[in-house]
Structure formats: C-alpha cells, structure tokens
Amino acid sequence: MSNDVTPRLSLPFVAAGQAQKHITVNEALGKLDGLVQLAVQSRTTAAQPASPADGAMHILPSGATGAAWLGTAAGLLARYADGIWETLTPKAGWLAWIIDEGLALIHDGEAWTPLSSTFKALTAARSPFLAASRFEILEQELTLSGASVATTVTIPNRAIVLGVSTRTSVAVTGATSYSCGVSGDAAKFGSSLGVAKNASNVGVIGPTAYYADTPVVITAAGGSFTGGKVRVSIHAMRFDAPAAV
Template identity: 80%
Template sequence: MSDDATPRLSLPYVAAGQAQKHITVNEAFARLDGLVQLAVESRTIVAQPVAPADGAIHILPAAATGAFWAGKAAGLLTRFEAGAWEALTPAAGWLAWVKDEGHAVISDGATWTPLAATFKAVTAAKSPFGANTRFEIVEQEVTLSGASTATTVVIPNRAIVLGVSTRTSVAVTGATSYSCGVSGDTAKFGSGLGVAKNTNNVGVVGPTAYYADTAVVITAAGGSFTGGKVRVAIHVMRFDGAGVVP
C-alpha cells in the first residue's frame, strides 16, 4: 500500500503533522465526487472542451486534442474542476454511465466496452427425454457506417425468427432513415425507421425458419451512414433433439 494515496481510487492521505490538511482532504472529497456513481459526458468527443462544466468527466478517445488532452492514452478519465483538468486511470471493473449515449460501459483497465454490446437471454422447457425448446433474445448495439452495417451476432442456424426489434441509441447521421432486414430482404423487419435517438420499432414477422447463421443488416436510406448507433434484438425459437437412447 502506498503511503501517499489509497490503492483503489488514489485518494490522497493526510500525512502526520501535515500543514493545511484541508487541501488534502478537499482533494480526496473532489475525487470521490467524480468517481462515485461515475457518469461521463462522452467517450467520443475528441477536442478538449473550451468551457466545460465544473466536475465534468470524459473518457478520452484515441487521438484526443487540446492543451491537456493531447498525447494522453485512450480510455483515461479526465476530470475538470476549479479551472484545471486531472487525468485518472481506471481499473478493471469500473463502471460508467455515458450521458450522450444513454448506456453504461465497463473498463478492463484500458478499454471501455458497452454493457449492452452483446446480450443473450434464454428461457427453456425440457421434455422427459431431453428434447428442448428455447426462446432466446440475442442483442447487440451496432455502430453504423457506410451504406449498410451487419450485426456480428446472428440469427442461429435452424432457428425460427419471431421478430427483430430496433432502437436508435445514438442519433443517426448521414441517412434520413434506415431499414432492418437480412441480405436479400433488407426491409424484412422494418423500413423508414427513424434516425432520432430512442426511435424504436418492433419488427414482428410470421415465424420464419433459417438454415444458416444469418446476420441482421441495417441499411441506410437517403444517404450513407456517417455516425449513430442502433440496438438490435433478435427474438428466436431454437430446438434441441431428444437425448441419446441408452
């Protein structure tokens, strides 16, 4: 353990016989104020803000610019208070709410990953001989670019799709609307979908079987994507055969 600061949050200790102890105590309080219930303004703003609010915190993106931000590693936290910036190194397991994206991210000590980047929920009912029917939701937040963007999660082979729902989590730029579908049927789960944040659609379809892993595709309308994010949830049924006969 360091004699100067706490091991987890680097809160400064008051030294024995230290003069002006209030300075050290106030520094510790200020750091706690920023790191407890951590909420950051953004993790994508590259240019150091000219007039940030007191207490504002950012996760630095790559190639950040500005008198204090330039040259610092991506993933660092920078906190502004009393006219000055302070850099803080996150530890693995730290959570932060990203205000301009509307979701939480988790740090591995270097990289921040959205908690909702990929998600899978499963409900099952099993027969006496081991046959199984599963209702699953496979979810991913997709960063949009170009004419279309495919999910890296897929509709599983030999699954029946009941629907694919979408929500615009970060306002879409470059396109005036978008569609959600699969290769060869780009509007299967919806078209003319809104680009504003929190616009959503539940793309219900007649039960459709898929016989190969199939990505969901988000396709731009009225121009190519230059930014934005969409949360995609794939609602499926999957099946397991009966167990081995002894």
C-alpha cells in the same frame, strides 16, 4: 498499500500532523464526486471542450487534441474541475455510463467494452485457452432529422446479429413512419414502424454475421424527419479468440 493514496481510487490520505488538511480532503471528495456513479459526456469527443461544465468527464479517444488532452492515451478518463483537466487511469471492473450514447461500458483492464447483457459462455475452468462467447445489447438513442439517421454505435465486426429492436421515445414529426435497417437494406429490421411515443418493434432476423462495423440506419417514410427520437438496441453475439501465448 501506499501510505499516500488509497489502492483503488488513488484518493489522497491525510498525513499525521499535516497542515491545511482541508486541501487533501477536498481533493479526495472531488475525485469521489467524479468516479462514484461514473457518467461521462462522451468517448468520441476528440477536441478538448472550450467551456466545459465543472465536473465534466470524458473518456479520451485516440488522437485527442487540446492543451491538456494532446498526447494522452486513449481510454483514460479526463475530469474537469476548478478550471483544470485531470486524467485518471481506469481499472478493471470500473463501470461508466456514456451520456451521449445512452450506453454502459465496463473496463476490462485494457479497454472499455459494452456492458449490456454481457455473458461469458466459456470460463477459464472449462476453456484452458480462455476463448469465450458473449451476448451483448448495444444501445443508442437517436435524434431524428432529414431523410435518415445512422447510429454511431455499430454492429461489431465479426458479430452475429439476432435482431434489432426499437422504441419511439419522443413522437416523430415530418415522417408518417420509418424503417430500421442497414445501408443497402433499409427495412432489414422492420418497416412502417410507428411514429407515436412508445411505439416499438422487435426486428428479429435469422442469425446474420457481419464482417465490418456496421451502423443501424433509421429511414423516414412519407416525408423527412423534422423531430423525434428513437431508441435502438442491437442484439448480438460476439466471440473472443484464444489467449495469446
């Protein structure tokens, strides 16, 4: 173990006989405030915010721009405190709530992946090549406007979808009902869905494979959306290939 920082969160230790110990203690408390119950504003914001709130946290996407973000590796955490941005390297097992998507992620040591209801059907003990199958629920709350709104959370490429469920979290205005589907099949997961708060639908389908990242689309009926929110949950199975040799 390093004599300077803790092994998991890299919190600085106070050295024996150190002057101004409060500086080191405050630095450690600041990191704890950001990393414990980790919640990030977004994982898709590429432009460094001009006026972030103190304590703001982001997962950096590819191609991030800005004085402090430019050239940083995708997947790093960026934390804003005391007027500066600090990048932090996540480790395997870290959990994060993505505020703008309403989605939980877990870091597997290489990348952030959705956490919701992840299930490894095959383990190393049963599969020497480390292939695996897992069930996931990918979720997002949409703010409705216009004729239709698409999710930024997508049905993953090479996933099998069992259904998409919805719940009206804020009463819908402008439309008399709505459909849930995908581009080219607006009602694939349900039509004439309720606009009142807490109206819900479970759009079960026969297992369907998708071969490209595919957004779910909420389409207005009887008029365009002028307000309201809908929570969308994609129920899917995903598959991992055998490990590299």
